[in-house]
Amino acid sequence: xxxxxxxxxxLSQIYASCIGEVSTDxxxxxxxxxxxxxxxxxxxxxxxxxxxxxxxxxxxxxxRILCLKEHWLTRLMFQFYPEGVGLAKHVPYFNxxxxxxxWAPKQQYRAFLKQxxxxxxxxxxxxxxxxxxxxxxxxxxxGAVSDxxxxxxxxxxxxxxxxxxxxxxxxxxxxxxxxxxxxxxxxVHNKVAEQVISGSGYVSxxxxxxxxxxxxxxxxxxxxxxxxxxxxxxxxxFFTYLTRAGRGEDYGPKAQCSSVHRLLAEIAHxxxxxxxxxxxxxxxxxxxxxxxxxxxANFPVAVDQLDNLHISTTLPAHDLIERSNVIIGFNxxxxxxxxxxxxxxxxxxxxxxxxERYSEHVYLPxxxxxxxxxxxxxxxKRMIFKCLKSQKVDNTFLAERRxxxxxxxxxxxGSATAKHIQLxxxxxxxxxxxxxxxxxxRTLYDGVPGS
Numbered sequence: 001x002x003x004x005x006x007x008x009x010x011l012s013q014i015y016a017s018c019i020g021e022v023s024t025d026x027x028x029x030x031x032x033x034x035x036x037x038x039x040x041x042x043x044x045x046x047x048x049x050x051x052x053x054x055x056x057x058x059x060x061x062x063x064r065i066l067c068l069k070e071h072w073l074t075r076l077m078f079q080f081y082p083e084g085v086g087l088a089k090h091v092p093y094f095n096x097x098x099x100x101x102x103w104a105p106k107q108q109y110r111a112f113l114k115q116x117x118x119x120x121x122x123x124x125x126x127x128x129x130x131x132x133x134x135x136x137x138x139x140x141x142x143g144a145v146s147d148x149x150x151x152x153x154x155x156x157x158x159x160x161x162x163x164x165x166x167x168x169x170x171x172x173x174x175x176x177x178x179x180x181x182x183x184x185x186x187x188v189h190n191k192v193a194e195q196v197i198s199g200s201g202y203v204s205x206x207x208x209x210x211x212x213x214x215x216x217x218x219x220x221x222x223x224x225x226x227x228x229x230x231x232x233x234x235x236x237x238f239f240t241y242l243t244r245a246g247r248g249e250d251y252g253p254k255a256q257c258s259s260v261h262r263l264l265a266e267i268a269h270x271x272x273x274x275x276x277x278x279x280x281x282x283x284x285x286x287x288x289x290x291x292x293x294x295x296x297a298n299f300p301v302a303v304d305q306l307d308n309l310h311i312s313t314t315l316p317a318h319d320l321i322e323r324s325n326v327i328i329g330f331n332x333x334x335x336x337x338x339x340x341x342x343x344x345x346x347x348x349x350x351x352x353x354x355x356e357r358y359s360e361h362v363y364l365p366x367x368x369x370x371x372x373x374x375x376x377x378x379x380x381k382r383m384i385f386k387c388l389k390s391q392k393v394d395n396t397f398l399a400e401r402r403x404x405x406x407x408x409x410x411x412x413x414g415s416a417t418a419k420h421i422q423l424x425x426x427x428x429x430x431x432x433x434x435x436x437x438x439x440x441x442r443t444l445y446d447g448v449p450g451s
Contacts, residue, residue: 034125080109095179144182153183160189212416253352344387
């Protein structure tokens with residue numbers, strides 16, 4: 001009823017009560033007004049999609065961070081968009097034609113946002129809007145309208161590891177169909193991401209800033225104090241991988257993937273003194289669990305009865321890298337992170353993965369010489385125990401690993417956070433005049449129903 005009657009002021013009060021403020025210690029508290037006015041205030045949309053970046057920005061004390069959960073955005077958008085379209089589709093939301101069922105709802109939603117957002121932003125003192133992805137459906141209309149009204153829309157793009165032919169082509173196909181980006185600022189981690197996104201035609205190159213990965217600054221600082229992992233209670237962490245996503249077709253050899261998972265379970269069963277940790281991405285947990293259950297079928301004991309075998313979707317990757325003697329991963333940025341952390345890194349790139357039919361799905365196939373790569377499953381088992389016995393890591397290729405990390409992940413000098421803060425300050429200063437002009441125009445709202 002509040003939305004139908006266009007009670008903008010009341011709705012802004014409701015939404016303001018749902019917006020949290022991130023303190024410098026990372027705690028999220030209810031926002032209390034407009035702040036002190038001596039630093040930019042950024043409202044972060046779908047903030048739970050960020051992985052520590054937002055807390056790191058807040059920790060600098062140089063920007064005030066407000067945050068709104070994703071479900072408040074989807075709840076509002078589906079007061080206008082038809083639910084039958086589904087969030088899995090991008091084009092009807094970003095770039096509809098007049099024949100699409102989303103065309104008229106999009107016009108209505110944006111007209112609504114043009115009245116609603118200034119009131120919400122006034123209430124909280126918002127200067128800048130931040131999103132986590134250039135094709136985030138629930139954030140996009142907010143960003144486009146905000147930018148039009150004089151509140152800059154900044155995307156700190158979270159997906160940046162475009163290191164296989166398949167991923168690059170997939171990203172290009174998806175993004176190139178979205179029309180034109182309706183903001184002016186996008187940050188990416190590396191030059192490759194810049195090339196993929198600008199090459200799609202969706203975002204022009206002069207709107208993209210290559211600044212690195214914020215959360216990696218903490219990791220790089222932490223590396224300086226990394227100790228040696230325990231030899232008395234050694235740990236193996238397997239950053240798991242899949243050969244299909246959801247119900248799609250296999251893009252990798254399922255049998256090879258299953259054999260690696262079963263091997264790690266067998267090592268845990270046969271060696272109670274060795275901790276074996278399976279780190280699983282939350283998004284793919286159900287698909288992964290079905291595969292893991294199949295891989296460990298007919299096991300001598302129930303896997304969940306092994307005290308030294310752990311499955312987690314939440315343990316921080318950098319904590320696991322620090323505590324582990326051996327890191328196992330495939331097609332993951334954690335391989336690059338662990339490779340500069342003085343840890344044994346094993347990449348199970350063997351068997352069918354080396355066949356031509358899977359080649360486009362393999363990350364960095366020409367860089368496998370930088371890691372421990374077994375020839376088959378038995379060699380992998382031997383390699384794991386050899387690494388467990390040795391504290392010394394072969395760093396012959398450390399310089400090349402570090403260069404690869406910098407190319408695809410983040411600057412080694414740990415400057416990503418400072419660069420993002422500087423960009424936010426620059427945006428804020430450049431647009432203060434525009435914001436002041438918009439503020440003057442808001443007097444026109446007096447007398448408007450619902451104001």
